[in-house]
Amino acid sequence: SVPAAILSALSAAARGGVLFKGGAALETLARVESFAFDKTGTLTTGRQEVVEIACDGDRDAFLTRLAGLEAHSEHPIADAIRRAAEARGLQPFPVREARAVPGEGMVGVDDEGMIWAGNARLAARMGARSTPAEPSASVSALHRGAETLVLLGRGARLLGALTVADRPRDSAGPGIAALRQSGVRRIAMLTGDRRAVADRIGAGLGIGPDEIRADLLPEDKVRIVAELAAQGRVAFVGDGVNDAAALARADVGIAMGAAGSEVALQAADVALLSEDIGRLALAHRLSRRTARIIR
Numbered sequence: 570s571v572p573a574a575i576l577s578a579l580s581a582a583a584r585g586g587v588l589f590k591g592g593a594a595l596e597t598l599a600r601v602e603s604f605a606f607d608k609t610g611t612l613t614t615g616r617q618e619v620v621e622i623a624c625d626g627d628r629d630a631f632l633t634r635l636a637g638l639e640a641h642s643e644h645p646i647a648d649a650i651r652r653a654a655e656a657r658g659l660q661p662f663p664v665r666e667a668r669a670v671p672g673e674g675m676v677g678v679d680d681e682g683m684i685w686a687g688n689a690r691l692a693a694r695m696g697a698r699s700t701p702a703e704p705s706a707s708v709s710a711l712h713r714g715a716e717t718l719v720l721l722g723r724g725a726r727l728l729g730a731l732t733v734a735d736r737p738r739d740s741a742g743p744g745i746a747a748l749r750q751s752g753v754r755r756i757a758m759l760t761g762d763r764r765a766v767a768d769r770i771g772a773g774l775g776i777g778p779d780e781i782r783a784d785l786l787p788e789d790k791v792r793i794v795a796e797l798a799a800q801g802r803v804a805f806v807g808d809g810v811n812d813a814a815a816l817a818r819a820d821v822g823i824a825m826g827a828a829g830s831e832v833a834l835q836a837a838d839v840a841l842l843s844e845d846i847g848r849l850a851l852a853h854r855l856s857r858r859t860a861r862i863i864r
């Protein structure tokens with residue numbers, strides 16, 4: 570019977586680590602033509618490492634201040650910075666009233682006043698130039714790299730910067746290839762990260778240059794998912810709080826279940842409990858087979 574085919578597909582998918590919240594999502598997935606992926610924590614491991622530091626004065630003092638602010642963030646970048654401080658035996662400096670600026674970074678207050686950490690967009694919002702006269706040479710050098718740049722500042726004054734890098738999941742490239750093979754026509758990557766990082770990661774995964782969208786705010790991800798949805802059904806795969814709106818907007822929202830945020834899981838129709846991106850192709854094939862049976 571009809572429900573039996575769906576039930577058996579749902580349970581087969583669940584055994585493969587793909588948990589559907591209901592049969593409707595399975596039926597919609599069968600008609601999905603494009604997949605849009607978040608980058609950090611979805612196509613990449615989300616485990617960032619600090620690569621390089623450039624600052625005016627003492628590095629330890631710089632890291633102590635930055636780690637104090639990042640102690641209040643759940644972002645993978647914050648985790649890398651806390652680990653880097655810990656590895657040098659540094660205690661994060663106390664920061665209060667810390668809050669996240671979505672898609673940009675963190676702001677808070679320490680003993681010397683307001684302090685912020687994040688990308689060039691946040692620097693611009695604070696009236697700081699991300700490439701000021703001081704510490705010019707070193708920060709400019711970091712700017713040229715294809716890594717994520719974290720700037721630390723106090724008001725319009727830049728205190729320093731560091732870069733963090735992340736690597737694609739082993740399953741990301743093969744998983745994307747498997748989705749294409751299973752009939753998905755468009756694969757896009759949507760990220761809040763900057764262009765150089767997005768291009769390096771996306772190209773390595775076989776995502777077309779026009780499908781790599783960088784420097785996005787959470788609402789930009791929603792807008793692009795809506796654009797894709799105008800041309801056929803779209804699935805969005807993401808892990809972060811910043812992905813919740815796009816997950817809700819997509820025809821099928823898929824949250825990374827193992828390491829993803831609670832908010833993303835709630836907004837999604839499907840939880841990917843495995844870290845293996847290839848399981849998405851498995852679910853896609855299962856949904857198509859089921860659709861043929863019940864039609």
Ligand code: ADP
Pocket residue numbers: 607608609610639642643644646647671672673674675686687688717718719759760761762763787809811
């Ligand atoms: P994504 O998960 O696609 O990288 P986010 O919206 O989470 O997108 O972040 C976008 C950008 O905002 C990051 O690449 C980083 O530059 C900056 N950012 C976000 N949170 C932090 C943080 N806690 N510390 C420093 N930078 C941050």
Ligand code: MG
Pocket residue numbers: 607608609610611807808809812
């Ligand atoms: Mg993410």
